[in-house]
């Protein structure tokens with residue numbers, strides 16, 4: 001596509017008020033495992049994040065990697081199991097989770113950001129006690145009753161050590177965080193990356209939280225992109241979960257968005273990472289993209 005020079009200038013000028021609005025502010029970007037499956041998207045996402053940094057915005061990346069963990073488990077003869085979007089994590093699965101998230105994906109993202117000129121630092125929740133966690137109490141609903149179940153080494157975030165993130169942002173580094181938590185005894189937990197992103201966004205006072213996934217946002221009917229909700233209030237989103245219209249991995253994503261909004265993050269968005277430069281389109285254009293969830 002040939003774009004003439006005056007149009008290029010127009011695009012940059014349209015971005016100007018947003019560059020001013022977010023100048024020196026923090027934006028948490030949750031990079032989901034499903035969006036990582038697309039090779040080209042890996043480049044667009046890294047370029048967008050580096051560009052944010054260079055126009056004076058402070059991006060913090062929290063990554064997932066569910067599909068890669070699934071593949072590694074299957075290679076080792078284990079079948080992944082999820083309850084309400086959370087992976088049942090025995091000791092052996094925990095080793096695979098660490099290997100894929102911390103050992104592989106985190107480093108890949110750091111390298112990609114570096115390729116485009118970003119100074120990225122890879123961290124997990126263990127680094128400097130960045131994410132204090134505790135064992136999660138899992139449950140299932142049977143005959144309208146809540147029954148407790150053991151999810152293994154799955155944790156809930158207890159506290160975020162914001163000092164470490166503050167220091168890195170001050171020096172213009174891009175923190176890239178794996179969703180692994182640690183408790184007082186040094187036990188390690190598998191955390192849902194959406195929940196971690198929501199908690200980090202709230203704890204560091206982020207102005208915006210962007211969840212990058214592989215669908216256009218929240219849809220009434222997943223099979224039909226024309227049923228996309230451009231905007232939902234917290235109550236509307238909660239109602240969709242209750243009615244079963246939001247399912248699987250979208251449940252913790254929406255819950256994390258609601259949590260972040262309630263704790264003071266100004267705006268939260270669920271966007272499709274397979275759309276070229278989706279982050280820039282969300283932040284720097286009037287219409288934005290994806291689903292925005294807002295307070296009631």
Ligand SMILES: Nc1ncnc2c1ncn2[C@@H]1O[C@H](COP(=O)(O)OP(=O)(O)O)[C@@H](O)[C@H]1O
Nearest residue numbers: 032033034213214217218219245246247249250
């Ligand atoms: N109402 C809904 N609208 C959109 N996606 C939904 C909805 N309900 C469930 N989903 C599913 O949620 C998935 C995104 O969550 P998840 O698989 O955890 O992605 P990620 O790895 O990006 O965190 C979508 O691919 C879709 O299959």
Ligand SMILES: CC(=O)N[C@@H](CCC(=O)OP(=O)(O)O)C(=O)O
Nearest residue numbers: 033064065066086087191192193
């Ligand atoms: C407890 C739990 O479910 N942890 C997740 C951590 C990775 C993640 O959240 O990855 P996505 O963002 O790609 O879904 C898991 O094991 O899959």
